Amino acid sequence: MPMDWEEWQKKRQKGPTNSRKKESGNGSPSPNLDGFLNKIKKSGSRPPVWILGVIVIAFWLLSGFFSVEPYERGLIKRFGKYHASVEEGLRYHWPWPIESVVKVNFTQTRQFDVGGGSGPNNKGLDEATMLTNDENIVNVQFVVQYKVDNPVAYAFHILDPEKTIRDASISAMREVIGRNTIYGALTDKRASIQEDTRETLQAMMEKYGTGLVVNNVELQDVHVPNDVIQAFKDVTSAREDSERFINEARGYRNNKLPEAEAKAYSMIAQAQAYKAERTNIAKGDAARFNSLLVEYRKAPEVTRQRLILETMDNVLPGVDKYFLTGQAGNQVLPLLGLNPLVQPFTSTPAPSSTEQSK
Numbered sequence: 001m002p003m004d005w006e007e008w009q010k011k012r013q014k015g016p017t018n019s020r021k022k023e024s025g026n027g028s029p030s031p032n033l034d035g036f037l038n039k040i041k042k043s044g045s046r047p048p049v050w051i052l053g054v055i056v057i058a059f060w061l062l063s064g065f066f067s068v069e070p071y072e073r074g075l076i077k078r079f080g081k082y083h084a085s086v087e088e089g090l091r092y093h094w095p096w097p098i099e100s101v102v103k104v105n106f107t108q109t110r111q112f113d114v115g116g117g118s119g120p121n122n123k124g125l126d127e128a129t130m131l132t133n134d135e136n137i138v139n140v141q142f143v144v145q146y147k148v149d150n151p152v153a154y155a156f157h158i159l160d161p162e163k164t165i166r167d168a169s170i171s172a173m174r175e176v177i178g179r180n181t182i183y184g185a186l187t188d189k190r191a192s193i194q195e196d197t198r199e200t201l202q203a204m205m206e207k208y209g210t211g212l213v214v215n216n217v218e219l220q221d222v223h224v225p226n227d228v229i230q231a232f233k234d235v236t237s238a239r240e241d242s243e244r245f246i247n248e249a250r251g252y253r254n255n256k257l258p259e260a261e262a263k264a265y266s267m268i269a270q271a272q273a274y275k276a277e278r279t280n281i282a283k284g285d286a287a288r289f290n291s292l293l294v295e296y297r298k299a300p301e302v303t304r305q306r307l308i309l310e311t312m313d314n315v316l317p318g319v320d321k322y323f324l325t326g327q328a329g330n331q332v333l334p335l336l337g338l339n340p341l342v343q344p345f346t347s348t349p350a351p352s353s354t355e356q357s358k
Contacts, residue, residue, distance in 0.1 A: 112143070175200060
């Protein structure tokens with residue numbers, strides 16, 4: 001190389017004067033790199049091979065530098081196998097093919113929609129058509145939001161994590177919808193369906209080892225297919241009429257049942273009171289009869305006369321009563337112009353005991 005340089009300098013010089021002007025103070029020639037490079041281009045000569053090798057190796061080694069953003073995680077692969085993880089900053093790894101790096105954004109919230117959006121994996125209503133527990137067809141459009149929780153599992157355990165979570169979300173939604181009726185999905189069960197789907201999908205992601213965490217599952221639209229919407233309206237109307245009739249019948253029952261129960265309780269109470277009253281009266285009459293029987297056995301004639309007088313007093317209350325007996329009664333009745341009720345008393349001999357026995 002020095003000899004080539006000197007020869008090139010000699011050819012370039014035009015004379016001794018130019019040579020002395022271009023010499024330096026110590027007598028050595030001053031190199032002219034621009035001219036040297038131009039000379040190489042004009043002459044068509046190439047630099048030595050080892051210089052090219054050094055340049056190539058230098059560029060190859062410099063290609064190992066890379067930077068990691070704060071929201072990323074750098075995953076270094078050595079000979080195609082995961083080796084280490086690096087955080088944000090300027091990093092270095094052995095250049096390809098020894099090592100390579102995969103950067104994963106682990107802070108970004110990602111989302112996709114099923115049944116109503118666009119995208120390469122979106123199949124529209126085919127994936128949104130589901131069957132409920134009461135065997136009705138319903139179209140369910142929903143959105144899934146997720147993010148990367150484990151960058152290593154996300155990058156190396158699953159071939160296509162996005163497709164995996166999409167297929168799993170459709171499967172989870174079908175499972176949850178299959179446990180609910182169509183009226184629940186259309187009305188008051190939407191919140192529970194969303195939460196059940198999120199929990200089911202998260203369990204599937206952990207089982208598959210995707211490194212993803214499901215943040216939210218939100219129902220966008222739930223409706224019956226257009227082909228059966230009229231029949232569904234008819235069924236809904238009939239169901240509403242049925243529920244209305246049932247409610248009216250329950251209202252009538254709730255109105256009449258208390259009245260009937262109150263009336264029954266009243267009749268039972270009256271019967272029990274009447275029973276108690278008649279029982280007490282009967283007991284009183286029996287006690288009175290027993291007491292009269294005792295008195296009658298002691299004095300039959302007096303007791304009989306007393307009973308007659310008390311009975312007449314009860315039959316003719318507030319009326320002056322006169323009792324005429326014997327001969328006096330027979331004498332008064334003709335004066336009043338009344339026929340005697342009984343034949344006048346005639347004294348006849350009383351039958352003897354012998355005749356009475358006959």
